[in-house]
Amino acid sequence: MFKNLLKIASVALLFATLFSCADDTDTAVDDDYVPIPMSPVVLDMDAFPFDTLSEYNFFEGDMKEQEPVLGVIPYEPISGLFTDYAKKKRFVWMPSDVQATYAADNELIDFPVGTILIKTFYYNNVQPANNTRIIETRLMLRKADDWYFADYIWNDDQTEATFSLEGSFTNVDFLENGVAKSTNYRIPSSVECFTCHKQGTNSVPIGVKPQNLNSLFGYTDGSQNQLEKLIAEGYLEDNLPTTINTVVKWSDQTQPIDLRVRSYIDINCAHCHSELSHCDYRPVRFAFDESADETNLGVCVDPDTEIVGMVNIVTPSLKERSVMYYRINTTAEEFRMPLLGRTIIHEEAVNLIGEWIDGLTTECD
Numbered sequence: 001m002f003k004n005l006l007k008i009a010s011v012a013l014l015f016a017t018l019f020s021c022a023d024d025t026d027t028a029v030d031d032d033y034v035p036i037p038m039s040p041v042v043l044d045m046d047a048f049p050f051d052t053l054s055e056y057n058f059f060e061g062d063m064k065e066q067e068p069v070l071g072v073i074p075y076e077p078i079s080g081l082f083t084d085y086a087k088k089k090r091f092v093w094m095p096s097d098v099q100a101t102y103a104a105d106n107e108l109i110d111f112p113v114g115t116i117l118i119k120t121f122y123y124n125n126v127q128p129a130n131n132t133r134i135i136e137t138r139l140m141l142r143k144a145d146d147w148y149f150a151d152y153i154w155n156d157d158q159t160e161a162t163f164s165l166e167g168s169f170t171n172v173d174f175l176e177n178g179v180a181k182s183t184n185y186r187i188p189s190s191v192e193c194f195t196c197h198k199q200g201t202n203s204v205p206i207g208v209k210p211q212n213l214n215s216l217f218g219y220t221d222g223s224q225n226q227l228e229k230l231i232a233e234g235y236l237e238d239n240l241p242t243t244i245n246t247v248v249k250w251s252d253q254t255q256p257i258d259l260r261v262r263s264y265i266d267i268n269c270a271h272c273h274s275e276l277s278h279c280d281y282r283p284v285r286f287a288f289d290e291s292a293d294e295t296n297l298g299v300c301v302d303p304d305t306e307i308v309g310m311v312n313i314v315t316p317s318l319k320e321r322s323v324m325y326y327r328i329n330t331t332a333e334e335f336r337m338p339l340l341g342r343t344i345i346h347e348e349a350v351n352l353i354g355e356w357i358d359g360l361t362t363e364c365d
Helices: 003-017 190-197 226-232 257-269 323-328 347-359
Strands: 074-077 089-095 116-126 131-142 147-156 161-163 166-176 179-187 218-221 222-225
Touching: 003 131, 003 323, 074 218, 074 226, 116 222, 131 161, 131 166, 147 179, 147 190, 161 222, 166 190, 179 190, 257 347
Parallel strands: none
Antiparallel strands: 074 089, 089 116, 116 131, 116 166, 131 147, 147 161, 166 179, 218 222
16 A cells, blocks of 8 residues: 555656646745655665664564564465464565566465565463563565575564574473473574575575465454455555465365365475475475375375385375375474474374375275
8 A cells, every 4th residue: 555655645746746836936835745655664685684683674663563664564374384383473575666466376476676575483472481482583585586585583682683594493382272382493594494495596485375365364454355455555466367276274174174284285395395396306296286186195106215114105094104194293304294394293284184194085006
């Protein structure tokens, strides 16, 4: 919306200048003049990344409250990537004179140069004080040739975050739905960032696809479809198709179990198990638009890496003999999936995928 206001205000100012009856010596100021709203975000493409998160001015007031300034738009994928139960807040900001475009339901929105994607990772109910702790805020900046990473690690006082892409660990003890959990949370290095975001020799975002954003979100001014919100804000060209092949929320038990599994695997696994990505050599394709074919999910498919006791990547009705189930149900670094971003087991997802496998009736040759 703020981009549209800029355009309207600019046109109004032009007409006022062209058709004013005042002579050149009239220097009176119009008492009804309304300043053109501008986003206060600071971006210097050549100076990116800044040393501290506060220098970008993404948030107003106390930065730990994550209240976005004008032009910083929150969003949330329908199904989120699991990161040791960390909560996440996501935002997008774009310069005022550019616009993103729709490419396809299953493809990344084509963001223009200068776009910044912002994602903050935090935990609630951190023990022993039972408070909220922000761990990191990750940025991806679109430049002409690629997307660039920056990660900001928050201090203990939760007043500032400092740039680092060296990678580190931090212990977090927390309650999840009243259950005590603990993780040695991994803050990624630049190499690890590229591993998950790899597409050929370039880096790309993961979740900002129409299939993942075609849902309602509760903004401060009311609930609205996220894609329509981006259009209304002037961030996205109004060229969407009538219908979008959309994922479901994997935890929504009112949805068919196969759609829930496919949606979970899409957001958690497909960015590696795709062409030109880190695990493209493996015999599966987990993207939502490809996984309606059970073979792409690994059903009755021989694993490329032998694991004792496992028969297929997915062995119908036998989760205990399925590589997929084994990999998501272990913390052993040599076997666990995903490779990065997880050090503990996502128990709810294990239950979901186990139930799905045990319910399959496909006969393998």
